[in-house]
Amino acid sequence: MSLQNPLLKVENLSHYYGDQIGCENINFDIYNGEVLGIVGESGSGKTTLLKIISGLLCPNAGSVAFDTRIEGPRDIYKMSEPERRLLMRTDWGIVYQNPKDGLRMNVSAGANVGERLMAIGNRNYANIRSDSSDWLEKVEMDLERMDHFPETFSGGMLQRLQIARNLITKPRLVFMDEPTSGLDVSVQARLLDLVRGLVSQLGIACVIVSHDLGVMRLLSHRLMVMKSGKVVEHGLTDQVLDDPQNPYTQLLVSSILPV
Secondary structure (H helix, E strand, O other), X not given: OOOOOOOEXXXXXXXXXXXXXXXXXXXXXXXXXXXXXXXXXXXXXXXXXXXXXXXXXXXXXXXXXEEEOOOEEEEHHHOOHHHHHHHHHOOEEEEOOOHHHOOOOOOOHHHHHHHHHHHOOOOOHHHHHHHHHHHHHHOOXXXXXXXXXXXXXXXXXXXXXXXXXXXXXXXXXXXXXXOOOOOOHHHHHHHHHHHHHHHHHHOOEEEEEOOOHHHHHHHOOEEEEEEOOEEEEEEEHHHHHHOOOOHHHHHHHOOOOOO
């Protein structure tokens, strides 16, 4: 894990829906190669926070600074819209809870993956198809399905395709929203093994939101627990899960609270 400048620095972040708190006064750093998990019951603010730090929802207060390759740390909400879109196509990836939100259902699996390469300027069709094939293999998809449309795929295959689409450009930071939600237990296990292996192999940083504490124990280095829009506990994942200090976290770990 890097001890240099943080890859992403979140300071005093707040967002409100009228008089309701979405999230309030959130502060944390993420370093290269680190996986941060965010947990909490429904309405805790974890989804609002993920949307803000991934550039999808402008905060009411605070900053989200990303350590860009050329200019160093920059607040993503002070970037121009084209700059932020470029960041999302290159150094960032977003894996949605519903894969259909992150895929184009009217083009083939291979085209879904290859489009990310075209978005960063690749124009050689043979190279794009070859790289797309390589990534479909990395996520354990049958290459015979490369020219099939995603609408014919199972939920697990759709999630694998979405992961390949995001990782083919070798991003430095990936945001994942409930990546195993709605999948059968056996499919979840295979997908988690895949994600853990790719994250470790590529050395990318991740922010993962999930209601599943088992997912967090397997994937995350640090865990942030949210309640009513605020962080109530934050620490190394095993420490938080094995010896929770906050009463809410204790209830969450004991599965007394619905998540």
